[in-house]
Amino acid sequence: MNHTDNHPANSDHGHDPFLAHHFSSHRQQYEAGKLGMWIFLLTEILLFGGLFCAYAVFRANRPEVFLWAHRFLDKPLGALNTAVLITSSLTMALAVRSAQLDRPRRSAFFLVLTLLCATAFLGVKYVEYKHKWEDGLLWVRQFRPVESAAVSHDAEAADQQPRHAGIFFSIYFAMTGLHAVHVLAGMAAVGWVLVRTLRGHFNSQYFGPVDYVGLYWHLVDLIWIYLFPLFYLIH
Amino acid sequence: MTEPSAINYLTYPRGLRSWLLTLDHKRIGVMYLASVALALVLGLIFALLMRTELIAPGRTIMGEDTYNRVFTVHGAVMIFLVVIPAIPAVLGNFCLPLMLGAKDVAFPRLNLASLYLWWIGALFFLVTLAFGGLDTGWTFYTPYSTTTNTNVLAAVTGVFILGFSSIFTALNFIVSIHTLRPPGMTWRRLPLFLWGLYATGLIQVLATPVLGVTLLLLGVERILGLGIFDSALGGDPVLFQHFFWFYAHPAVYIVILPGMGIISEVIPVFSRKPIFGYRFIAYSSVAIALIGFLVWGHHMFVAGQSVLASTIFSALTFAVAIPSAVKVFNWLATMYKGSIELAAPMVYALIFLFLFGIGGLTGLFLGTLSVNVPLHNTHFVVAHFHYVIVGGAVMAMLAGLHYWWPKMFGRMYNQTWARLSALLIFVAFNMTFFPLFIMGGRGLVRRYYDYSVFLESNPEFTFYNQLASVWGYLLVTGFVSMALCLISSLWSGRPAPDNPWGAPGLEWKSSSPPPPENPPPPAQVGDPYDFTEALLPSGT
């Protein structure tokens, strides 16, 4: 972290370049950064909260739409993605721990694994979205399901399509889409922390950024852990 | 009396780059001041255009489509570019670290980012205007906003970005107050302006993301036809209202709480006695912030909301009124047996008490279920919110600006000129907006380009509208006069001492203006309202 430059050049510092000028100790800086990240996570929870609310309202009002439409989602792929993300949270936590223990190479290794898991997640999502596109299973205005649309294994395919069934996919794409955007942003953050790790910025005194990005990553994982049953596992 | 010291945060370092890339909270506050002031000018131009159109029935200077766009952008600019950011971004940024004896806020680069985001959001607004504006009303109700062919996307993108500016400022303030307090400054010794900013920060952090996701969905609905708010596609237009007001009601507390914090600073100083009931005022700010999240449905009593929901919202609305009322009593009690000086900041504080009093009391009318029915969407509502926003928050902002101006710029302004401007603003404000209560009660609906349909039953509406329009021009004149008074002090004002008002806060310990690097706090911080040692203003 750079220090501010708004003072005459002859002031004496002699403090380390990663302790910001306005903090009196690494501990204070870390406390502030941690609190800041938690507050940011709170805003993310509220952001997704609105969508969860919309989900709840529509599911309460049109349960038949959700029951009918969710069968088009691929449960095995969804489960795979869940496993992949949980693994990535583990590797992220290990990366943070390694940074705390002055083991930058180990930390970098785990950060790379985290990125690989994230890439796998997005890859699976790409496959799923592609299937939906081909089958015409999109949000309301473009909802035109194809005759042969792939239905999940325990299907009762003969059911009547409810009115405005596309609403399910509207909410599905809104939520998983926003989540995917957050995965991408998270990957950028992890990448940035990886670069800094490789440059040797972090040590047992100063590992805040790894920790904060780790927190963010855990939230992204947690949101998916809610999304998966809500969309894929409806009974 | 010496000139303001040559090296202060304004003069050093030099150069445009040093300003645009600054991490100094004081410079960021000043840049916000200039930015918000420009936005205010834009919003006031739209206001004058509206009042000019309404000075006579029928067409005066514009057609109905134009008028619909003008009132929309007036509201959107004033809310999102002016009153929501203003006090925290300008006075909060400048004062918070100084009041904490800190070198800066917790995240200075994030602070600069907040400013950039404000500028980018403002740019989107300008783009919206360049392409003809939008005509949805600042509330963007669906399905009108999803189907109209005006520039909704550019506008909601701008608001979305401004939301992040707001969130990051709040995050910065909350973390700063938690982690950067000096030794001895327990929570119970926190200056009340900081309690106000803290409570405001809580709201900004919790409510603004909901606005974000709502506008995101609105934009996606327009582009892709997502369908969530469109009844023709299976969606629900009233759901939009719930989402929108879940943010927008707490947003009005974002607007007023910092203002109340300022009043809690100004009245003690100009009465020379501690605030009465410190604890209540501090806790009531947090109470207002939290209860304020539970009342959004009072905007929807006639929206088709259930009777049960409406009843609950009405009860909670009355609950949130109580802490505000009690603050007013506390402020009055602070003045009791004080030693009151009617300097400009105090004049604005008294104006605040008068105007916010009316605004708050008329809120009771609107929170009362049966009375809301004939008053909803009339000019009664328009008058109410102008009384609380302009008469409340903006007057408080002016009180704060006149209070901290000598500290920020090292100059005293002309007291007589400042107080006469305040008087003009006060009289003109009442004459402009009180007639709207009368017309609204009698049925004049808001967002009406023309009131001709009412003239047969209410011919007096023409007179009241003329009154409001003429005094509206005088109100703007008052603002211009106030601004000129302050701005001209920058070169012709008497140099300000460190502590012109004899106030006890930490921010008065530095020079006026402060140096680029903030002075350190004292070894042990005492009561922020301890007047026993405060010097009487030098030169009085």
Added chain:
Amino acid sequence: MGFSSTTILVAVALLAGADLQRDSFWLPPPASSTAPLVDNAFLLLLGVSAFFFALIVVLGLWFVVRYRRRAGLGPAQSPSHNTALELLWTAIPLGIVALLFYEGFVGYMELRTPPKQAYEIEVVARKWSWLFSYPNGHKDENLHVPVDRPVRLVMRSEDVIHGLFIPAMRVQMDIVPGRYTRTWFRALKPGEYNLVCSQYCGTKHFDMRALVIVHPPGEFENWLADAARAAESLSPVDRGRELYRINGCWSCHSIDGTAGTGPTFKGIYGHEVQFQDGTSAVVDENYIRESILDPQAKVVRGYQPVMNTYRGVLTDEEISALIAFIKSLQ
């Protein structure tokens, strides 16, 4: 402080709330059975507000004068808090607002609970006019009601959210597309009252107005029967003229040559018009019919594409009548 100031305060409160027997300064003369409930709550609020406002202003002014800064002297000693006082001035307002809440709640329950035997009229709102459908099938652009009988309005919108607002009756309710909303009132005396749109709905939101015509006892049924009969025996041109009125065509298309949101109908039949895409055509029966069913297909240059479709709203027979009417406007 004393007795005289308290008297003034109470007097102000009473005067402010005192318009009990005559027309209120603040509200239109009450014209419905539920209006007094609303008005009484309003007056209570007015009295309470006036009292507290006067209290704040009087105290504020008094303190500013009595405790103004005197050179060389500081403030007298006084406590910086007083728990008992603070609790008291929290509890009293709490009690007062509880009362206000209750008054409001009671009135609101009345306003939202139509009586069982109410006479039902359907309301359709669309940009930018009203259509009222009566039980015998008659459709009208104004709301006719019998005096002293509860009328229940079942309302729907064809496009965006509108708001039905009758200030004299203290009636207001949004009309939301995709669902029905309801409200009711019982008119107290014959007369004509304003009915306006209260939820912003675009260009002509300010001009979306109808009349509430309250018929004296016994006359409503006669009017209704006459109106239905008159509709049946109309010539196509007259029928078309009536449809032009009740379907709100008038809000955008004039018949006297004035330009509006849409082209005037006067002289348009047989006239050549230019479209947005540069092509042109002569206005004939087919063009008129197409513009009614698919208005965005060929928009005349210089006008905005804001017209709603009437497919499913107008029958073929009604469209023919409209064409006949438009043809007659040369």
